[in-house]
Amino acid sequence: MNIYKLFDDAKRGSKRSLGRLLSILESPSNESFRLLKEFVKHGGKSHVIGITGIPGSGKSTLISKMISAMRRKGYSIAIVAIDPTSPYSQGALLGDRLRMQEHSTDPKVFIRSVSTRGVKGGLSLAALSMIEAFDAVGYDKIIVESVGVGQADIDIMNTAHTLLVITMPGVGDEIQALKAGIMEIGDVYVLNKSDKPEAAKTFEYLKFALETGELEIKHGWTPRIVKTSAIMGMGIDQVVSIIDEHYNYIRENSIFMDKLRDRRLFMLKLLVESLFLDNLDDMYRSGEIEELFKANDYYTSSIKIIELLLKKIRKIDNS
Amino acid sequence: MERTANLLRGRGRRIKVLVAKLGLDGHDRGAKVVARALRDAGMEVIYTGIRQTPEQVVSAALQEDVDVIGVSILSGAHLNLMKRLIDLLKKEGADDIPVFLGGTIPIPDIPKLKEIGIKEVFLPGTHLNLIRDYILGVVGERKEH
Numbered sequence: 010m011n012i013y014k015l016f017d018d019a020k021r022g023s024k025r026s027l028g029r030l031l032s033i034l035e036s037p038s039n040e041s042f043r044l045l046k047e048f049v050k051h052g053g054k055s056h057v058i059g060i061t062g063i064p065g066s067g068k069s070t071l072i073s074k075m076i077s078a079m080r081r082k083g084y085s086i087a088i089v090a091i092d093p094t095s096p097y098s099q100g101a102l103l104g105d106r107l108r109m110q111e112h113s114t115d116p117k118v119f120i121r122s123v124s125t126r127g128v129k130g131g132l133s134l135a136a137l138s139m140i141e142a143f144d145a146v147g148y149d150k151i152i153v154e155s156v157g158v159g160q161a162d163i164d165i166m167n168t169a170h171t172l173l174v175i176t177m178p179g180v181g182d183e184i185q186a187l188k189a190g191i192m193e194i195g196d197v198y199v200l201n202k203s204d205k206p207e208a209a210k211t212f213e214y215l216k217f218a219l220e221t222g223e224l225e226i227k228h229g230w231t232p233r234i235v236k237t238s239a240i241m242g243m244g245i246d247q248v249v250s251i252i253d254e255h256y257n258y259i260r261e262n263s264i265f266m267d268k269l270r271d272r273r274l275f276m277l278k279l280l281v282e283s284l285f286l287d288n289l290d291d292m293y294r295s296g297e298i299e300e301l302f303k304a305n306d307y308y309t310s311s312i313k314i315i316e317l318l319l320k321k322i323r324k325i326d327n328s
Numbered sequence: 329m330e331r332t333a334n335l336l337r338g339r340g341r342r343i344k345v346l347v348a349k350l351g352l353d354g355h356d357r358g359a360k361v362v363a364r365a366l367r368d369a370g371m372e373v374i375y376t377g378i379r380q381t382p383e384q385v386v387s388a389a390l391q392e393d394v395d396v397i398g399v400s401i402l403s404g405a406h407l408n409l410m411k412r413l414i415d416l417l418k419k420e421g422a423d424d425i426p427v428f429l430g431g432t433i434p435i436p437d438i439p440k441l442k443e444i445g446i447k448e449v450f451l452p453g454t455h456l457n458l459i460r461d462y463i464l465g466v467v468g469e470r471k472e473h
């Protein structure tokens with residue numbers, strides 16, 4: 010299989026080819042490094058939108074409605090759905106796609122699920138590599154869904170150009186609980202399920218949090234609060250137009266490019282970690298490390314291991 | 329540990345399965361039970377929901393790059409629907425993805441389905457382990473080629 014042909018076909022709109030490219034990117038290899046090199050030449054244009062918030066708050070349903078509204082504006086859209094899987098069960102039942110499946114056959118929409126457990130190089134690395142791929146292939150908007158609870162989730166959300174934090178009525182305390190993570194860095198706060206009676210109270214709470222400075226003002230942008238009901242289709246156009254407004258705002262100053270640079274730098278760090286740790290793991294399992302340690306003290310063993318790691322990593326050829 | 333190793337495809341990737349309900353009937357209990365059993369067997373399962381068209385299922389399978397497609401049909405329209413699904417896969421050059429079918433299928437239809445290109449048919453009451461082992465088998469075969 011020729012990866013450059015896959016990439017060409019993907020750019021021409023082949024979902025089959027793009028689907029396979031994304032699988033190659035799930036873990037670092039000769040091919041994935043070659044592809045990433047190619048992506049950097051072509052990408053750097055897509056608007057990355059992070060959607061995070063309380064489990065079950067309606068993120069996927071909302072995204073599905075947003076896709077409809079954004080398609081009316083003519084954007085092509087890729088979705089990276091990071092599924093919150095239980096760390097206790099071996100496998101994963103990926104449920105985000107189900108809510109967006111009506112868009113499956115739209116040639117300008119591409120939905121890909123990523124599971125926490127399925128990828129060896131780490132979730133963040135897989136998700137970020139996929140963002141690079143969608144960017145290089147030419148999608149206007151890349152939407153990333155994640156619950157934003159684990160460190161990996163938070164790291165990914167931090168790389169988005171525009172961040173939406175989704176909440177729902179009656180969860181004031183949970184907002185507090187999530188605070189340590191991602192709740193205070195949204196560009197837009199969406200109170201979904203506002204068809205529910207307790208919505209007014211939670212809305213007041215959010216407004217209060219904004220007024221008292223609990224919600225952070227980033228790069229001179231004052232966060233917005235919007236009420237939606239994804240199932241009734243209410244407030245969706247408003248969300249989409251605020252996202253456009255934020256996009257124009259970050260385009261007018263250097264924030265868009267700064268975010269892109271930060272995202273790629275962060276990915277580089279993850280790549281190094283993955284190369285290092287995967288190979289270290291192999292050496293540990295194969296008994297190589299034990300051999301070295303028999304003949305050397307801790308420090309000398311460490312140096313020798315690192316030298317060996319470098320040798321192994323150099324075998325990767327991305328020319 | 330041994331079992332987990334079998335489930336990995338490529339470097340550290342799990343077997344990915346698409347489970348879909350084709351056609352007009354809305355009974356998805358069976359499909360969901362299978363989806364959960366496969367998840368518990370350590371696979372990544374994508375469930376696309378009820379009332380899907382062959383186009384939607386194929387498109388999802390390509391985007392998710394799944395290893396195998398499992399379809400459940402109770403409406404009786406299995407011959408037509410599965411033919412359309414296989415034709416679409418062929419058109420996309422993706423008919424190497426094995427497709428299995430579950431549901432209330434009259435026995436005389438099974439040879440016809442296999443002729444169309446359906447790899448396996450599971451009738452109601454099939455033990456879930458059998459479906460799991462079947463998938464482990466076909467995905468293993470596919471990797472070797």
Ligand SMILES: Nc1nc2c(ncn2[C@@H]2O[C@H](COP(=O)(O)OP(=O)(O)OP(=O)(O)O)[C@@H](O)[C@H]2O)c(=O)[nH]1
Nearest residue numbers: 063064065066067068069070108201202238239240
């Ligand atoms: N009342 C009401 N229910 C909604 C609304 N939006 C979504 N839901 C329901 O909330 C439930 C969860 O919706 P999802 O879209 O799966 O929520 P999610 O945040 O993506 O969930 P996870 O990905 O599991 O964290 C579903 O039963 C939806 O039908 C809404 O605006 N109002």
Ligand SMILES: [Mg+2]
Nearest residue numbers: 068069104105
């Ligand atoms: Mg979701």
